[in-house]
Amino acid sequence: MSAKTRPATSATPATTRANAPAPFDLPEFLAASTAAVNAALDHFLPRATTKPATIHKAMRYSLFAGGKRLRPALCFAAAAACGGTAAAALPLACAVECIHTYSLIHDDLPAMDNDDYRRGKLTNHKVFGEGIAILAGDALLTQAFEIAAQAEGWPRYSHRDLILEIAEASGSLQLIAGQVADLEGEGKKTSAAQLKYIHERKTSALLCCSARLGGMSANCTPAQLQALTDFGYHVGLAFQVIDDILDVTQTSEQLGKTAGKDLTAQKATYPRIIGLDKSRKIAKQLTAKAFAALQPFHGRAAALEALAHYLLERNK
């Protein structure tokens, strides 16, 4: 299947939201956002029967394993805050989800975190074997750039800008740097500063990139892009702190993955280094900073605000 044409979509989660008075209907926004990104990913990816079928089955297995589609939602919400449309943000939302899924497949490998379950399902390598899992990750990473290249260019942001944005957030100084530091920190004493370094790169970088890409798809102003950067950075850190908290407070069933895994692996987490209460406090502080970053939108960032609230209060 050629991925050269962009899919039409009837779901437009990011449009017309900005001027709605209140309250913001987040569940509806998330449902529309997820439906749009799922339909587009299904369109962009080769069929599961396309030769060689194994790799396409493996790619689709993890891509459609029930992920929260948080990064696409952030991308759509940022586009809405800047007066853009979901249609323009859609290829970029799909691209960041492909990057996220590839990183999970590789992180779960025996040579990395060695996880058997993810989102309540067997991890990719447990189903398809390590070789195919490595290749499925590689293919999703490659596909991300192919999909991103389908996006329109806008006056302020060219294809070069979009590709650089994704490549830098996913590269050896950001996403991959976080995983390296995480891997090297296992079983060692980790400082709070070092943990922040990991979270900034492993989680915050791609969330920040998702928000920025949404803004770019709306041809946002430099001031708006800076606001989205600050917002994405702080929401990203908050998100990971909460992930750490949930790992020690929730059961595996609630999480859909092996709970307490980080503790067992002697992995650096916020609760382990600074305790549970202080971790919760930090998550709230980070979320407050994320809200403050939204000021330049003068109340037009309802979707972004609702998302930040949701991420702080989630229990899985």
Place this chain on the structure above:
Amino acid sequence: MSAKTRPATSATPATTRANAPAPFDLPEFLAASTAAVNAALDHFLPRATTKPATIHKAMRYSLFAGGKRLRPALCFAAAAACGGTAAAALPLACAVECIHTYSLIHDDLPAMDNDDYRRGKLTNHKVFGEGIAILAGDALLTQAFEIAAQAEGWPRYSHRDLILEIAEASGSLQLIAGQVADLEGEGKKTSAAQLKYIHERKTSALLCCSARLGGMSANCTPAQLQALTDFGYHVGLAFQVIDDILDVTQTSEQLGKTAGKDLTAQKATYPRIIGLDKSRKIAKQLTAKAFAALQPFHGRAAALEALAHYLLERNK
């Protein structure tokens, strides 16, 4: 280090060659091509000391392990045939070399071909461990797109075209498809048709892409792009058939990697399926077809011709 600026280079292997009468000085061309691409890669990649140092050391270890730089040479030679310059082709030549190196690191992993040596040196995972080797491959794949985005756009070819070109040649329908089929074929009876399928994707696709990118960097005509496609396809197949032949006829010392490895692994190769003599004949036929493809260049493709000759006659 920011990779956002393009390096200046004094080496210009692809310029002024086209009108030289004869004979073409291939060793000089290859030396200049290699020097230019090595200097640019060194510029584009983060320093080996940049945090986290492990990943940058691992990326550089394989990238500067003495590769033949065949794909960059093909890119420069194609640019020259279309009247272009090495400077314009340089970021694209670097990008394809990053893709090639990433694919070797991942192919060598225990879950894939399980190779201990490559180019006479220990493979990446033997030096850095499997986790870092997987991430170093991921990082080089990501870096390839970051570098490609630094290229200039030309009237006929936009950044979108360049990114799609690389993503499609490296994706699940081409480069990765070849590795999947190769992996799944091990220990099974493979037909000549199936073997051709593997070679077309695992080797030919990226060589073809290298030649096409060179042409695109020279703002080539559609007819020239088609000629480069035909040339790259046939040279790529010939290259892989010869690789198979060398694997059974040369010692490990001559090859710099474990000779006879394909036979031991019961891997599908041309000599195994159709015999050595017929394999040699096919390599010559493919090379002849590659030469025929160069006709539209009316004798201006000296570098491409010399490269094709060299690939057929090589003994390592």
